[in-house]
Amino acid sequence: MRIDIEELSVEIAGARLVEDVALHAADGQLVGLVGPNGSGKSTLLRCVYRALRPAGGTVRVDGDDLYAMTAREGARRLAALPQEAVAEFDFTVSEVVAMGRLPHQRSVARTTDEDRQVCGTALARVGAAHLAGRGFLTLSGGEKQRVLIARALAQQPRVLVLDEPTNHLDIAQQLDVLALVRGSGLTVLTALHDLNLAALHCDLLYVIDAGRIVTHGAPHDVLTPELLAEVFGVRAHRVPHPESGAVQLLFDRLLPATS
Template sequence: MDLALDSVSVELAGTRLVHDVALKASAGQMVGLVGPNGSGKSTLLRCVYRALRPATGAVLVGGDDLHALAPREAARRVAALPQEHSAEFDFTVAEVVAMGRLPHRRGFGGPSDGDLGRCTEALRQVGAGHLAERGFLSLSGGEKQRVLIARALVQEPRLLVLDEPTNHLDIGHQLEVLALVRAAGPTVLTALHDLNLAAGHCDLLYVLRAGRIVASGPPAEVLEPGLLAEVFGIRATPVRHPGTGAVHLLFDRLRPDLASSDQI
């Protein structure tokens, strides 16, 4: 399902944090948001999964204004994994994942056999099947992250919004989770700090700085040394992955004496 952000601005406590963002993601694409801390990535994502309303503009999912949809319909279209989450009660892992099926259930009955089967399979896919009967609050940060990704997948969204989905994960699970999300089929909008993960897994990147889009396009075109020096204050050397051909970046601190040099 297509996603379009049409001149979206976001304000909090009277301060505009995101300015006139235009963004598009075609059905099945993985689109990444990258930028330094405080650039507005999480704020923009919160607007996309309805935790915030845009001050101006619209979030269009499948051509419909997401904020005008009924909550159940919106939940059938969009699932989110926020950067921060909390649980007041110590549900089991199986119960937490089953919550992802709520938009598809009727009445007040419990999950069906089909729902439970989807939940079991999602936990298996993220490598967390052995945790099903554990209390969620007893898990490590990485285990919790995998469980929450499973919950988002069983929601069967058409758009999946992920805010730093690889937080707390070791490198093996980082690669597995991003590949799994990609293979699951929904359109994905994700914020990523790791530029090499973004380059290797995203079809398009949008670079945010101070709440504005300053560059967009395929990773190999966007992640060029001049832009990275300007936005992140780093010296980057792009190389090509010998197997996939994807751009990979080697980083150094940007020395002041090189700030205006052609070597940047």
């Protein structure tokens, strides 16, 4: 399922945080959004999963205006994992994953055999079936991310939006989570902080700075030393990954020019 963002702008308290952004993800693509802190990544994604209303522009899922849909219809097409996705109460893992079925239920109190099967399958897909009876708050960071991805999969969306899904995870957990997302078969839009992870896993990258898209394209074409110096303020050295050949980056401070 395709997602298209056109001329999207966000204004809060008179400040324009996102300006005329256009972004496109084709069916099954993993598209990364990268940029420095405060560049507008999370603000943009909040508009995509309808936590924030844009001042202008549209978000379309397979050509249909997301904002013209009911909340239930939108949730059947698009699932999100925000940065601030936390559980205030110690639900069990099964209960957390079952929340993903709410858009498909006519009554909150009615959990069907189909719901239970879908949730069980989602937990198995992320390798977390053994956690079903555990309290969510007792899990490690990596386990929590797996469960939240299972909840999103149980929602049976066609588009998945993730805001910094690898934050606070160790490197093995980061690789596991992105492999899960990559193997989901969904169209995925994700903000990522780590440029090397973005280069390894994403089909396309969009670079955002000061609320505007600076450039977009394949990671190899986008992550140039010139762009990284301009947008991130670092000196970058490009090296090929020894197995995949994907561009990887080594960083130095960008020293001021001498006269």
